[in-house]
Amino acid sequence: MRRPLHFIALLAMLCSFFVAACGSDEEEPATGGSPSAEETPAKEAIKVGLVTDIGGLNDRSFNQLANEGLERAKSELGVETRVLISKANSDYVPNLSTLAQQQYDLVIGVGFLMAEAMNTVAPKFPKTNFAIIDVDATGLESKPTNTAGVLFKENEAGYLVGYMAGLYIKDEGGGTASSVGGQKIPPVDAYIAGYQAGVKAANPDAKVVNGYSQKFDDPAPCKELALDHIAQGAKVVFQVAGGCGLGALDAAKEKGVQGIGVDADQAYLGDQIMTSALKKVDVAVYDEIKAVQDGTFKGGANTIFDVKSGAVGIGETNEVGAKYADQIKAEQEKIASGELTDIPNTVK
Amino acid sequence: MSALPDDELPPNMTVASRAAVYLRSGGFVAPLITVLVAFLAGGLVVLATGHNPIETYQAIFKGTGFNWVFPWLSEDDRTIAALALQQTLITTTPLILTGLAVAFAFRCGLFNIGGQGQYIVGSILAVWVGSSFDGMPALLHIVVAILAGILSGAAWAGIAGLLKAVTGTNEVITTIMLNWIAIWVGVWLFGLGGPLQNDDPTRVDVPVSNDVLAGAKLPVFWGDAQLQGLHIGIFIALAALVVFWVLLNRTTLGYEVRAVGFSPDAAEASGINVRRNYILVMAICGAFAGLGGALDVMGWQFRIATNDIPANQLAFFGIAVALLGRNTAIGTLLGALLFAGLINGTSTRNLDPSVFEPQLATNLTYMIQGLVVLLISTDVLVVYLLRLRRRRRTQAVAA
Numbered sequence: 157m158r159r160p161l162h163f164i165a166l167l168a169m170l171c172s173f174f175v176a177a178c179g180s181d182e183e184e185p186a187t188g189g190s191p192s193a194e195e196t197p198a199k200e201a202i203k204v205g206l207v208t209d210i211g212g213l214n215d216r217s218f219n220q221l222a223n224e225g226l227e228r229a230k231s232e233l234g235v236e237t238r239v240l241i242s243k244a245n246s247d248y249v250p251n252l253s254t255l256a257q258q259q260y261d262l263v264i265g266v267g268f269l270m271a272e273a274m275n276t277v278a279p280k281f282p283k284t285n286f287a288i289i290d291v292d293a294t295g296l297e298s299k300p301t302n303t304a305g306v307l308f309k310e311n312e313a314g315y316l317v318g319y320m321a322g323l324y325i326k327d328e329g330g331g332t333a334s335s336v337g338g339q340k341i342p343p344v345d346a347y348i349a350g351y352q353a354g355v356k357a358a359n360p361d362a363k364v365v366n367g368y369s370q371k372f373d374d375p376a377p378c379k380e381l382a383l384d385h386i387a388q389g390a391k392v393v394f395q396v397a398g399g400c401g402l403g404a405l406d407a408a409k410e411k412g413v414q415g416i417g418v419d420a421d422q423a424y425l426g427d428q429i430m431t432s433a434l435k436k437v438d439v440a441v442y443d444e445i446k447a448v449q450d451g452t453f454k455g456g457a458n459t460i461f462d463v464k465s466g467a468v469g470i471g472e473t474n475e476v477g478a479k480y481a482d483q484i485k486a487e488q489e490k491i492a493s494g495e496l497t498d499i500p501n502t503v504k
Numbered sequence: 505m506s507a508l509p510d511d512e513l514p515p516n517m518t519v520a521s522r523a524a525v526y527l528r529s530g531g532f533v534a535p536l537i538t539v540l541v542a543f544l545a546g547g548l549v550v551l552a553t554g555h556n557p558i559e560t561y562q563a564i565f566k567g568t569g570f571n572w573v574f575p576w577l578s579e580d581d582r583t584i585a586a587l588a589l590q591q592t593l594i595t596t597t598p599l600i601l602t603g604l605a606v607a608f609a610f611r612c613g614l615f616n617i618g619g620q621g622q623y624i625v626g627s628i629l630a631v632w633v634g635s636s637f638d639g640m641p642a643l644l645h646i647v648v649a650i651l652a653g654i655l656s657g658a659a660w661a662g663i664a665g666l667l668k669a670v671t672g673t674n675e676v677i678t679t680i681m682l683n684w685i686a687i688w689v690g691v692w693l694f695g696l697g698g699p700l701q702n703d704d705p706t707r708v709d710v711p712v713s714n715d716v717l718a719g720a721k722l723p724v725f726w727g728d729a730q731l732q733g734l735h736i737g738i739f740i741a742l743a744a745l746v747v748f749w750v751l752l753n754r755t756t757l758g759y760e761v762r763a764v765g766f767s768p769d770a771a772e773a774s775g776i777n778v779r780r781n782y783i784l785v786m787a788i789c790g791a792f793a794g795l796g797g798a799l800d801v802m803g804w805q806f807r808i809a810t811n812d813i814p815a816n817q818l819a820f821f822g823i824a825v826a827l828l829g830r831n832t833a834i835g836t837l838l839g840a841l842l843f844a845g846l847i848n849g850t851s852t853r854n855l856d857p858s859v860f861e862p863q864l865a866t867n868l869t870y871m872i873q874g875l876v877v878l879l880i881s882t883d884v885l886v887v888y889l890l891r892l893r894r895r896r897r898t899q900a901v902a903a
Contacts, residue, residue: 244816
């Protein structure tokens with residue numbers, strides 16, 4: 157029962173909408189004007205793609221650092237870059253393969269959670285270079301020869317911040333050192349194991365308490381865990397959960413205890429941040445990109461970053477943390493010189 | 505013809521009955537305008553952020569992979585478009601089914617917001633069946649896993665139907681509550697130490713289910729099976745559309761459902777068992793959504809990680825799909841294609857970042873989705889169309 161006039165009236169309305177849209181657009185390029193960066197580099201710029209894990213780009217730690225490394229490579233090395241954000245675990249495979257399909261020279265996967273996807277995708281694109289952070293490339297089942305692993309000795313950074321926490325707890329007359337992890341995966345556990353060893357080394361009487369939120373993105377569960385730990389007498393809270401862990405540091409602020417940041421320097425979060433355990437993913441990402449550009453990239457092997465190379469360490473300290481700076485420095489030198497080697501890697 | 509008298513809309517309409525009015529008025533033009541207005545509003549926002557809306561929508565269109573059908577694409581572009589289109593159609597599959605889960609309820613005057621929970625329950629059962637029973641013949645395994653998804657979804661939604669029929673509890677409330685139960689039961693099942701957490705020794709520390717066994721994976725007919733090519737689930741979803749249409753238009757049940765949807769009291773008076781219909785309809789809705797969950801885990805996800813469960817928004821898109829599709833089979837298909845295209849076209853993976861930042865674009869999708877639901881549920885267009893129609897009718901009478 158559609159009468160033609162009725163229909164024509166609507167069609168007219170529809171068209172007028174459309175014309176209005178077009179009209180407003182015509183001025184657009186003149187005013188806003190996206191500076192369409194049509195490639196004009198002197199030599200052919202290499203293309204580098206980065207795939208974040210589900211923590212997202214604004215986790216203020218891991219993924220964000222990787223992106224900073226990418227940005228630095230863009231401005232200093234003149235490479236072309238693209239970032240793909242993963243929203244779910246099922247995004248990893250298409251994200252990695254889309255970049256490879258589009259003939260990127262280097263595709264970087266950020267994070268342990270992507271290991272399986274990398275294992276599937278890398279062998280399918282033998283001409284593309286892949287790098288994966290926090291994964292032992294030689295341990296991948298498909299043994300891809302085009303994939304480089306980037307590993308950090310998180311336990312060394314964890315040890316240093318743990319040592320500081322131990323000293324602080326001693327001065328406070330005893331207490332507990334808490335750690336809030338995301339998921340129980342190797343890089344997270346290496347931090348926590350090192351942390352607990354550091355606490356015990358500085359103060360054998362201190363207790364340690366540890367929990368996992370199962371999350372890397374949502375701050376709420378980490379905050380809950382941290383509040384729980386603080387209620388149990390925790391004086392220091394070490395977060396190892398990316399964006400989720402920000403909730404743990406928030407809890408530390410609320411309850412007036414010391415917090416320790418992870419991966420990036422998180423001192424900006426407030427006075428409660430005693431220090432941060434640094435893992436300079438940005439340096440690693442930059443190095444890998446430079447290697448591809450220089451033609452020295454080596455697949456099927458790992459690059460290891462540690463305290464000695466300066467890519468792992470501790471960040472800025474607050475007033476409380478500053479008191480222990482000398483002692484921490486001494487420990488740091490012990491690790492760098494190889495005097496202290498038996499820092500555990502796994503949480504018992 | 506409008507089923508309403510010529511005066512104003514009744515003031516005490518429920519959401520579902522509003523939707524029913526919407527359904528009966530305005531032909532296919534109303535949804536078309538709704539989408540157009542939503543896109544225009546989206547375009548204004550894009551403009552406000554200093555980008556060119558036309559270019560942005562073009563880039564989004566390219567990101568959907570629908571340009572794959574254009575014959576003039578270069579070989580390279582076609583490969584990339586094919587990859588994007590496979591992704592879009594993979595998303596279309598569950599959207600059709602979660603859309604049907606909402607649409608079928610609307611036809612009976614019910615509002616099923618529980619698609620998410622039904623989808624999750626379906627995917628949980630399918631992943632459990634799919635990852636167990638090693639050695640079962642492949643075809644049988646697939647059928648059993650799909651049936652598990654359908655039946656569990658139906659049972660889950662059936663709870664809401666039963667409560668509505670027996671105690672008169674509003675299905676909106678109960679389905680939302682059932683969503684949360686499904687989410688947290690899922691998180692518990694696959695979490696560390698949970699009963700369905702994987703038993704792979706290399707992944708003891710990861711809160712994820714076992715992988716679906718090779719025999720229970722749906723065959724991929726387009727693209728690389730390992731790189732998330734398009735699985736045959738899309739045909740099952742299309743078949744579900746046919747089932748939906750036949751059920752509604754060619755069966756006694758469908759007649760009863762529509763009668764209850766028009767007026768429960770009148771239906772009751774003419775001897776239809778309204779309560780039985782409520783239970784049955786909710787169960788069928790759940791079957792659709794549960795099938796969607798089953799197809800997703802068996803077609804391309806192959807496992808469920810705890811952090812993916814609460815993040816899944818597909819069923820909410822299903823509401824927009826059904827509303828926009830005016831609760832019809834063909835409308836649901838088109839709505840599902842539209843929203844799947846939007847979801848994929850605005851993803852960071854497929855949208856050209858030099859045109860529009862994908863971080864903003866993803867929100868554009870949510871905005872358009874929200875506007876569609878808003879425009880439809882506020883009756884703006886419906887009222888406009890009814891008036892237009894009325895005016896034309898009075899003119900016709902006068903002439």
